[in-house]
Amino acid sequence: MTVTTNLSLTEDRIWQLLEEVSDPEVPVLSILDLGIVRGVRLEGDEVHVTITPTYSGCPAMNTIATDIRLRLLAEGITRLHIHNQLSPAWTTAWMSEAGKQKLEAYGIAPPQDATGHVLNLFGQEPVLRCPHCQSTNTRLVSQFGSTACKAHYQCNDCLEPFDYFKCH
Amino acid sequence: MQETHTIVVPDVSAEVRQQLLAFVLQLADTSLILAHRLSEWCGHGPILEQDLAMANISLDLLGEARSYYQYAAELEGRGRTEDDLAYLRSAVEYRNPLLVEQPNGDFAHTIVRQFLYDAFHYHLLLQLQAGPDQQLAAIAEKSVKEAAYHVKWSAEWIIRLGDGTDESRRRVEAAITALWRYSGELTTPSATEQALQQAGFVPDYAAIQQQIDEHVTRVFAEATLPVPQGVFMQKGGKTGRHSEHLGYLLAELQYLQRTYPGLTW
Numbered sequence: 488m489t490v491t492t493n494l495s496l497t498e499d500r501i502w503q504l505l506e507e508v509s510d511p512e513v514p515v516l517s518i519l520d521l522g523i524v525r526g527v528r529l530e531g532d533e534v535h536v537t538i539t540p541t542y543s544g545c546p547a548m549n550t551i552a553t554d555i556r557l558r559l560l561a562e563g564i565t566r567l568h569i570h571n572q573l574s575p576a577w578t579t580a581w582m583s584e585a586g587k588q589k590l591e592a593y594g595i596a597p598p599q600d601a602t603g604h605v606l607n608l609f610g611q612e613p614v615l616r617c618p619h620c621q622s623t624n625t626r627l628v629s630q631f632g633s634t635a636c637k638a639h640y641q642c643n644d645c646l647e648p649f650d651y652f653k654c655h
Numbered sequence: 656m657q658e659t660h661t662i663v664v665p666d667v668s669a670e671v672r673q674q675l676l677a678f679v680l681q682l683a684d685t686s687l688i689l690a691h692r693l694s695e696w697c698g699h700g701p702i703l704e705q706d707l708a709m710a711n712i713s714l715d716l717l718g719e720a721r722s723y724y725q726y727a728a729e730l731e732g733r734g735r736t737e738d739d740l741a742y743l744r745s746a747v748e749y750r751n752p753l754l755v756e757q758p759n760g761d762f763a764h765t766i767v768r769q770f771l772y773d774a775f776h777y778h779l780l781l782q783l784q785a786g787p788d789q790q791l792a793a794i795a796e797k798s799v800k801e802a803a804y805h806v807k808w809s810a811e812w813i814i815r816l817g818d819g820t821d822e823s824r825r826r827v828e829a830a831i832t833a834l835w836r837y838s839g840e841l842t843t844p845s846a847t848e849q850a851l852q853q854a855g856f857v858p859d860y861a862a863i864q865q866q867i868d869e870h871v872t873r874v875f876a877e878a879t880l881p882v883p884q885g886v887f888m889q890k891g892g893k894t895g896r897h898s899e900h901l902g903y904l905l906a907e908l909q910y911l912q913r914t915y916p917g918l919t920w
């Protein structure tokens with residue numbers, strides 16, 4: 488086997504490749520839309536990618552690391568180091584506007600800025616638009632939904648349940 | 656493992672490093688044991704949404720436990736991994752407080768156990784994230800956002816149960832009577848924690864207890880529940896003296912690695 492060094496490789500190119508890696512739980516979003524790639528560094532022919540988990544127990548992190556590795560490997564990048572970073576802690580504020588639009592089109596209400604203190608009890612939930620019929624007459628069913636990052640809502644008009652990518 | 660976790664170990668004496676290791680293991684064990692208890696509800700919750708809620712909280716705690724175990728493995732520096740620390744230590748080596756190993760009981764017992772722990776957990780993480788240990792601060796910064804959702808969930812259920820029906824009130828009162836005695840251990844520093852408080856690595860528990868008291872009093876008032884007074888507090892878990900329940904729990908949690916050592920997916 489001959490090892491070829493990819494001379495044209497740039498950090499911009501790596502970012503482009505990472506844009507093609509999707510989140511395994513919300514495949515409509517790329518890992519860049521989600522804001523979990525915190526840095527890309529090219530040192531000679533060694534590539535360093537720093538990622539951060541959305542939630543502590545996010546079971547997708549290993550899959551995401553594998554997917555990054557496979558995508559870059561397809562470009563001939565073998566000397567890859569993936570660093571897992573906890574701080575600064577991931578926040579939905581890092582989600583791209585394009586990501587939010589893709590989420591809503593996919594049927595998941597995108598994160599809204601939280602109103603009030605996080606510990607406020609009962610009835611302090613943001614007003615959400617139903618991603619199916621656009622009605623804002625919706626209600627929280629449960630703060631905990633199908634994955635760690637989502638809450639469970641229902642539309643009072645079309646009666647469809649929907650996920651809300653909760654503010655974090 | 657294909658990712659590397661950048662873990663910064665503080666520059667301290669060998670003695671303080673040992674104490675830090677013991678404290679980080681205590682945090683890890685506490686999150687893991689409570690995560691396991693909550694996972695026992697999976698498929699048995701009173702309604703689907705709450706089944707999911709408990710599984711979600713369990714997963715958050717499991718993720719937090721992993722971060723602590725990874726850090727503990729680094730502090731120990733003897734080549735043991737996060738898995739070795741979770742799966743291959745016996746009950747007397749576990750350092751979780753007694754509260755989190757208590758059985759699930761009915762939903763009210765699970766909620767009271769969760770709320771008493773969540774109130775402590777949230778206020779502890781707020782302090783740790785501002786503490787001098789970079790790695791603990793990073794884990795706390797991450798986990799406190801999740802812990803805020805947990806304590807909101809369990810507080811709302813305390814209120815629903817306390818200010819609900821005669822049946823729900825009877826059950827939540829019975830759960831408070833059974834579990835309150837385990838709440839004191841959370842903020843009663845062990846010898847290790849006292850030493851680390853002196854060194855500045857563990858926050859002042861008296862101040863945290865005050866924040867917990869305010870939090871619990873506010874929620875219990877809303878729930879129309881009296882706050883128990885003058886209860887004798889049990890302790891022991893943080894020094895390895897556990898109730899009989901932990902052995903059974905670990906028998907299940909560790910079954911696979913004990914039966915087939917080194918087994919991987």
Ligand SMILES: [Zn+2]
Pocket residue numbers: 617618619620621622642643644645646647
């Ligand atoms: Zn609708």
